[in-house]
Amino acid sequence: MILTVTLNTALDLTYRVPALTPHASHRVTQVIERPGGKGLNVARVLAALGHETVATGFAGGATGATLRELLAPTSVRDELVETAGTTRRTVAVVDNATGDTTQLNEPGPAVTAAEWTAFRGRFAELLDGARAVALCGSLPPGIHVGAYAELVRLARAAAVPVLLDTSGEPLRRGIAARPDLVKPNADELAHLTGSREPRRATHDARRRGAHAVISSLGPEGLLAATPDGLWRAAPPAPVRGNPTGAGDSAVAGLLAGLVEGLPWPDRLARAVALSAATVLSPVAGEFDPTAYEDLLPRVKVTEETP
Amino acid sequence: MILTVTLNTALDLTYRVPALTPHASHRVTQVIERPGGKGLNVARVLAALGHETVATGFAGGATGATLRELLAPTSVRDELVETAGTTRRTVAVVDNATGDTTQLNEPGPAVTAAEWTAFRGRFAELLDGARAVALCGSLPPGIHVGAYAELVRLARAAAVPVLLDTSGEPLRRGIAARPDLVKPNADELAHLTGSREPRRATHDARRRGAHAVISSLGPEGLLAATPDGLWRAAPPAPVRGNPTGAGDSAVAGLLAGLVEGLPWPDRLARAVALSAATVLSPVAGEFDPTAYEDLLPRVKVTEETP
Incomplete structure (x- = not known):
């Protein structure tokens, strides 16, 4: 199975x-x-891609209970750890006239030291049986800034490939613990490396410890610096729509390609096709399966000299 | 005790x-x-004014459960009827820079015929022991437009004074069932009577069946057409702040004055002072008790020739 970690879940x-x-x-x-x-x-x-998937992280209170009720009928196995604090809500207000979205994000509840210890125990158990793990998103209040570094080390000790997708100081600390993959966007890369030049920033991020860095170039696709080479992957044509969740779909494509043992160009094609099919979907954060099947063979992957 | 009815509750x-x-x-x-x-x-x-108070209406789902948890530690007795549908949320987004509020209101869940029947039974039981009843707000989907008229008739049959505070067709139908009080604002009055001239519209509303019509004039206070005469009540000076809940505080003042057997001018002074003290409160929808005590003796009530 593939394990995903969401420390700061939301309804x-x-x-x-x-x-x-x-x-x-x-x-x-x-x-x-x-x-x-x-x-x-x-x-x-x-x-949705047919992978056995387990989700862990934290959930609590009435909103946490609703989140778990919504997860129950899906094929994602719920291994969330209960918190005393109440799970935050996010509200995306979609303007029907323009299609634009205004986002309101509640702060997350503070996680206690005892809850973090309980989570680490659950995480260690779940690593046994995981073929890959993704650590995703911001840290809730109460969790130390080196938390992702700690989880990266646990995954590496268990020989489970680990992808880290976060930002700011948790990314800086986490990358030094040598994760297998990181997937920063332009802002996250610039914050980490001080550079807005994609190739320079991607190489710099890799030198900081990640085995592979897959940088998002927004509508232009991905730039991947890996032990096997440097690739650029782009959709056949720019897509227009709602980019909410496009980065998360790219992460799913990278993980699916990893556990299926695909070579890098195929993994990147999958990530770009899923990401574009998410932008094209009428429902924010979902991908359009027909668009995905159509786009997958048409993603342009080109090797570059490092 | 005083009974309040909220058919379309919200978290x-x-x-x-x-x-x-x-x-x-x-x-x-x-x-x-x-x-x-x-x-x-x-x-x-x-x-908060010290009256024994019972709240009925509908609540359901996770948001309904949260609403009831929040009500439990207060001195308002919870007699809400459970619904299969989930209670709606409203989100008031307060801009800290300007103090302005942007409001997002979810639609209410549909109430079933069986739930309406259960509610009517509960309402009839609660009338036995009520010294006054307030019917407040919009009707949720699934409830017939004559619902308030039905509840007004039940209250009158039980000889319990009834105040109706709603709008549109439910107000038009409800007022024809001869409630003791209605408390329309300028827009509701205009919709009901076609007139934006306060005296004309207030008299017209009274001719439609209400024993007394207490029209809100916004920051200028209230205009009351009653069987005992016509009064105007105004705060000593205009107040600035957040008007959220000011109308509800006025309703509370009218009901409190009614059950305490106060003459009309004193009831109106209370309603205007509570309303202004709500506008002045730093917390939306709460009233400032110190401001209330200060304003109460200074409200200007003048009798007018009908």
């Missing part, structure tokens, strides 16, 4: 409104509730 | 953000959860 609400006008009152025409947080998004895509 | 969320920018992502700095819906707001103010 994601999507509200559709005819048009968002600040300081006015709005009748919400549609409400969608979904288990959220980056690792849960990755898990949903992996499950 | 009210207040989000503070540094500044609301459409199509951007926001970190919510403060989250407040509160039992919401106009009747529950009225009940909270009545309880």
Whole structure:
């Protein structure tokens, strides 16, 4: 199975409104509730691709209970650890007139030392049987900034390939623990390396400890610096739509390709096709399976000189 | 005790953000959860005034359970009827830079015929022992438009004074069932009578069946057409602040004055002082008790020729 970790889970609400006008009152025409947080998004895509998937992290309170109820009927196995604090909500307000989204993110509840210890125990148990693990998203309050570094070391000690997708200081610390993959976007790379030049920043990130760095170039695809070479992967044509969850779909593609033992160009093609099919989907954060099948053979992967 | 009815309850969320920018992502700095819906707001103010208060209406699902948990430690007695549908949320996004509020209201869940029948039974039981009843807010989907008229007739048959605070067709039908009081604002009056001239519209509303019509004039106070005469009540000076819940506080003041057997001018002074003290409160929908005590003797009540 593939294990995904979401320390800062959320109950994601999507509200559709005819048009968002600040300081006015709005009748919400549609409400969608979904288990959220980056690792849960990755898990949903992996499950849709037919992979046995287990999700861990934290959930608590009434919103945590709702999140788990929504997860129960899916094929993602729930191994979330209960917290005394209440799981945060995020609200995505979609303006039906323009299609634009306004995002409101509640702060996460503080995780206690005892809850973190319980989580580490659960994580170590789950590594036994995992073919790959993804550590995704921000850290909730109460968890030390080196938490991802600690989890990367546990995964490496258990010989489970580990992907880290986070930002800021948790990324800086985590990358030094030598994860197998990191998947930064342009802002995360710039924050880590000080450079906005993709090749330079990607190489720099790799020198900091990651075995492979897969940098997101936004609509232009991915740049991958790996032990086997340097590749650029791009969709056949730019796609327009809602980019919510596109990065999480790319992570799912990379992990699926990894456990299937695919060579790098095929893994990257999968990640780019899933990401583009997510942008094209009418539902934020879901991928369009028909678009994925159509795009997969048409992703352009080119090897570059390092 | 005083009974308040909220057929379309809500879990009210207040989000503070540094500044609301459409199509951007926001970190919510403060989250407040509160039992919401106009009747529950009225009940909270009545309880704060020291009145024994009972709240009925509907609640269901995870959000309904949270609403009831929040109500449990208060002195408002919970007589809500359980629904299969999930209680709606409302989100008030307060912009810390300007103090302005952007409101997002989820649609309510549909109430079934069986749930409506169960509610009517509970309502009839609760009338036995009620000294007054307030019917507040919109009707949830699934409830017929004449529902408030039905409840007004039940209250009148039980000889319990009944106040109706709603809008649109439910107000039009409800007023024809001859409630003791209605408390429309300018928009509701205009919709009901076609007139925006306060005296004309208030008299017209009274001719439609209500024994007394207490029209809100916004910051200028109230205009009351009653069997005992016509009064205007105004705060000593205009107050600035957040008007959320000011109308509900006025309803609480009218009910409190009614059960205490106060003459009309004293009831109106109470309603205006509570309403202004709610606008002045730093917390939306709460009233400032010190401001209330200060304002009460200074409200200007003048009798007018009908």
